Amino acid sequence: xxxxETRQKRLLAVIALPMALLALSAVYPVFFTINAALKTxxxxxxxxxGLATDATFANFGQAWNQSRLSEYFTNSVVVTIGAVxxxxxxxxxxxxxxxxxxxxxxxxxxxxxxxxxxIPVQVVLVPFYRTMIALDLINxxxxxxxxxxAFFLPFSVYxxxxxxxxxxRELFEAAQIDGAxxxxxxxxxxxPMGKPALLTLxxxxxxxxxxxxxxxxxxxxxxxxxxxxxxxxxxxxxxxVPLLAAGIVLAAAPxxxxxxxxxxxxxxxxxxxxxxx
Amino acid sequence: MTERQPSAARRRFLGDxxxxxxxxxxxxxxxxxxxxxxxxxxxGFGTSFTDYNGMVAPRFIGLANYASLTHDPVFMDSIxxxxxxxxxxxxxxxxxxxxxxxxxxxxxxxKLFRAVYFFPAVLSSVIVxxxxxxxxxYDGSFNAMLKGxxxxxxxxxxxxxxxxxxxxxxxxxxxxxxSLLIFLAGLSTVPSDMLEAAKLDGAKLMATWWYIVIPSIxxxxxxxxxxxxxxxxxxxxxxxxxxxxxxxxxxxxxxxxLIWLEQGRMNRPGYASxxxxxxxxxxxxxxxxxxxxxxxxxxx
Numbered sequence: 001x002x003x004x005e006t007r008q009k010r011l012l013a014v015i016a017l018p019m020a021l022l023a024l025s026a027v028y029p030v031f032f033t034i035n036a037a038l039k040t041x042x043x044x045x046x047x048x049x050g051l052a053t054d055a056t057f058a059n060f061g062q063a064w065n066q067s068r069l070s071e072y073f074t075n076s077v078v079v080t081i082g083a084v085x086x087x088x089x090x091x092x093x094x095x096x097x098x099x100x101x102x103x104x105x106x107x108x109x110x111x112x113x114x115x116x117x118x119i120p121v122q123v124v125l126v127p128f129y130r131t132m133i134a135l136d137l138i139n140x141x142x143x144x145x146x147x148x149x150a151f152f153l154p155f156s157v158y159x160x161x162x163x164x165x166x167x168x169r170e171l172f173e174a175a176q177i178d179g180a181x182x183x184x185x186x187x188x189x190x191x192p193m194g195k196p197a198l199l200t201l202x203x204x205x206x207x208x209x210x211x212x213x214x215x216x217x218x219x220x221x222x223x224x225x226x227x228x229x230x231x232x233x234x235x236x237x238x239x240x241v242p243l244l245a246a247g248i249v250l251a252a253a254p255x256x257x258x259x260x261x262x263x264x265x266x267x268x269x270x271x272x273x274x275x276x277x
Numbered sequence: 278m279t280e281r282q283p284s285a286a287r288r289r290f291l292g293d294x295x296x297x298x299x300x301x302x303x304x305x306x307x308x309x310x311x312x313x314x315x316x317x318x319x320x321g322f323g324t325s326f327t328d329y330n331g332m333v334a335p336r337f338i339g340l341a342n343y344a345s346l347t348h349d350p351v352f353m354d355s356i357x358x359x360x361x362x363x364x365x366x367x368x369x370x371x372x373x374x375x376x377x378x379x380x381x382x383x384x385x386x387x388k389l390f391r392a393v394y395f396f397p398a399v400l401s402s403v404i405v406x407x408x409x410x411x412x413x414x415y416d417g418s419f420n421a422m423l424k425g426x427x428x429x430x431x432x433x434x435x436x437x438x439x440x441x442x443x444x445x446x447x448x449x450x451x452x453x454x455x456s457l458l459i460f461l462a463g464l465s466t467v468p469s470d471m472l473e474a475a476k477l478d479g480a481k482l483m484a485t486w487w488y489i490v491i492p493s494i495x496x497x498x499x500x501x502x503x504x505x506x507x508x509x510x511x512x513x514x515x516x517x518x519x520x521x522x523x524x525x526x527x528x529x530x531x532x533x534x535l536i537w538l539e540q541g542r543m544n545r546p547g548y549a550s551x552x553x554x555x556x557x558x559x560x561x562x563x564x565x566x567x568x569x570x571x572x573x574x575x576x577x
Contacts, residue, residue, distance in 0.1 A: 012384045019376065019384060023393040026450070029408050030396075032418065036411070048418045094306040103299030109307055116314040118564040120511040122533040123557040125540045126549045127317035127324070150313035157306050182298045211401030213515045214537070227403040231519050234407045241411055252404045259399045263392065266399070270458050 037245035044242050059246035063233070069247055072229035079141050079216075079225060080209040083148035087156050087205050088198050090149065095160025096190045100172050101182065110161065117154040121215055129218055137219070144219045148209050156201050163197035164190065200269040203262050210255055226251045318557070325550035331543055342551035352552060354527040355535045358441055362509050362531065365445055369505050370498060373453045377460035378490055391461065395454035402515030405451045410434070410520055413443055437528035440521050444529050448516055452508065456501045463497030464490070496570065503567045510559060532556050 036044055037059050038052035064070050094113075098106050121128065128147075137143030171193070175185045191198075216225040224232065233247045259266065325342055329335035346352050376394065380387040397405065412419045413433040420430035433443045471489060491498070514533050517523055523530035523538065530538075532552060539549035 008382075012379065012382060015379055016384050016386060019379065019390055020386070022376075023390055026393050026397055026454075029412060032412070033408050048421055090305045090309070093302040097299040097302035101295040101299035101302070103296045106299060106303070109303050112315065113306065113310055116310045118560055119314045119318050119557070120533075120560065122511055122514065122536050123553045123560065124314060124317035124321055125536050125553065126546045127320040128313060129540060130320075130546075131313060131317055146309070147313070150309040153306055153309055154314075181293065182295060186302075207399060211403070211515075213401070213403050213518060217518075218540075227401050227515070230407055231403050234410055234519060244407065244411065248404055248407050252400055255399055255401070259396065267391075267395070267458055270455065270462075 033245045033248050036242050037249045039242050041240055041242055059242045060250060063243055063247040063250060067229075067233055067237075067243070067247060069226065069229060069233075069250055072224045072226045073250070075141060075220070075223055076210060076226040079144045079148065080206055082141070082145040083152070083209045084202055084205045086145060086149045087152055088202055090153060091156035091160045091201065092191060092194055092198065093186070094157045095164045095194070096186050098157070098161045099164035100167075100169075100190070113154050113157050117158065121151055125218070132219060139219070139221050139223065141220070141223065144216060144225070147215050147219050148212070151215060152205050152208050156205065159197055159201060160194065163194060167193060200265050203258060203265050204269055206258065207255060207266075321550040321553050324547050325554045327547045329545075329547040331546055335547065338547075342548050343555075345548070346551055346555070351527050351530065352532075352535060355530045355532045358527075358529065359510070359531050361441060362445055362513075363506065365449075366502065366506065366509075369449060369453065369509075370456065370502055372449075373456035373501075374460055374491075374498065376453075377457050377464060378486055380457075381461060381464040391454075391457065394457050397451045398454045400451065402451070402512070403519050405447060406516045406519030409443075409447045413447075413520075434521055435525055437525050440525060440528045444513075444516060444520060447520065448513060451516075452505075452512075456505060459501045459504070460494065460497060463494040467493045499570050500567070503563055503570065507560065507563055510556065510563075 032049075035052050036048070038055040038057070040054070040056055040058070043052065043054065064073075097103065098110050132138050132143060132147065135143075137146060171189060172185060175189055180188065211227060212225075213227045213231060216228050220228070230247055230251050233244055237244050324335065326337055326339060327335035328338045328341070373394075376390070380391055384390065411417055414420075415430065415432045415435055419433070423430055431439060433439050467490065471493065510531075511533055513531055514537065517529055517531065517534045518537075521529040523534050533556065536549060536552050536556065539545070539552060
């Protein structure tokens with residue numbers, strides 16, 4: 001039996017080698033991009049793969065200022081923060097109402113929200129665009145905040161409702177007996193108790209909003225978010241790879257930072273979704 | 278409660294009636310969902326049966342839009358491309374499944390592998406597309422590397438026989454870590470004494486996988502297959518937009534990208550809605566399967 005164990009251990013150690021190669025292929029393109037961003041245009045043409053020996057940060061400055069990434073960056077930050085705050089507030093309201101207050105008709109409301117989970121933006125692209133025009137929300141950052149909130153909301157409401165439904169009901173009943181109003185219960189109990197779920201939703205929705213390109217292309221046309229700006233930069237600077245690479249690094253940096261800081265929440269958020277279905 | 282008590286009238290309006298406050302609290306969510314998803318879906322469904330061109334009042338034409346879809350070479354190409362993409366599903370499941378089992382069984386460095394494999398999944402499709410555009414273009418770095426080792430360069434993105442596979446490979450690179458996490462979460466619920474018992478029996482590693490590990494996480498595998506398929510139908514836009522723009526020709530045009538092109542032309546919303554409804558029908562079918570899997574698992 002011990003022999004079987006050691007043989008399995010040895011086998012796993014051998015398998016680790018191809019897995020390490022695969023891991024390398026998962027990070028190499030990212031490393032290549034950072035390395036290219038640090039090279040001069042000439043340096044890149046002469047040697048694409050070698051380490052940037054005379055590292056320069058000029059590309060970052062140029063991408064930030066001349067290519068207007070600073071402006072796109074601001075748009076992305078404003079829209080992402082606005083949409084995430086709206087999503088957290090509205091889904092916490094709705095989760096409280098659907099899981100705790102359970103008013104007449106709440107089951108139907110929950111069903112409508114679940115059904116809308118299955119309507120991706122592509123399916124309603126044409127009518128959605130017309131709705132945005134009719135409401136005069138095209139070309140405004142507020143319009144994009146509303147669009148993001150509308151499209152990422154069903155999942156958030158679903159998660160908050162499921163989270164609040166697992167809280168012990170005595171909590172709510174005891175607060176009611178103590179004479180707390182229903183709004184006070186939301187503010188003093190539901191919001192603080194919901195923190196773990198709200199944190200997960202905050203992170204995931206930040207990723208979704210920051211990374212989106214389709215809704216942003218549709219809603220903001222003169223202004224641009226960062227991802228639309230990067231897509232345009234790719235078209236404009238096909239020959240200046242280091243500049244494009246610098247733009248990519250700037251646009252990805254906030255997300256990579258969030259991944260490093262909140263890796264545990266991101267991983268568990270996805271895992272919870274999978275196991276609970 | 279330290280703050281000032283609200284006036285009795287205000288409290289009666291907001292605070293004491295669960296029925297009224299419940300409705301008040303779901304109104305924002307319900308309104309957004311109805312205005313931006315449900316009503317547009319109904320509008321699109323209705324419009325798909327008309328000859329609406331965006332200007333003249335629409336006329337009911339029955340299934341004519343759907344009939345002309347079958348004669349539209351661009352639409353048919355997009356369906357063929359989608360079927361090719363769907364046919365690669367076993368790789369999208371098999372690769373992360375094998376890696377997840379290996380990590381779960383204690384490959385050295387497993388935690389690091391998990392973090393690294395998942396990393397590309399947090400990047401935006403635009404970032405991934407822009408990176409691989411630098412690498413895979415004809416004058417890009419991948420071909421420079423091939424030339425370096427004496428192989429002839431390939432126009433990965435510009436050749437209609439390789440563009441779709443390049444697109445699929447890049448999307449697989451970017452997202453396999455997501456399924457890996459899902460499988461790892463599933464494996465962590467398998468009682469470890471089940472695995473230990475298999476080892477005591479002297480069962481071979483492969484046999485352990487096939488007869489014990491994989492059956493025990495079958496619901497998770499089914500769930501991942503449905504989620505991956507939904508992703509194939511609706512999460513490829515950003516990558517197509519940056520990497521190939523649907524080309525060359527129609528070789529990387531998928532239905533969701535075709536809807537975007539039709540929306541941009543603005544001149545036949547009726548026809549564009551019919552394409553949308555085809556995509557929605559597929560989504561609804563998948564959702565139906567997903568709900569069945571979920572309810573079956575709930576009764577286990």
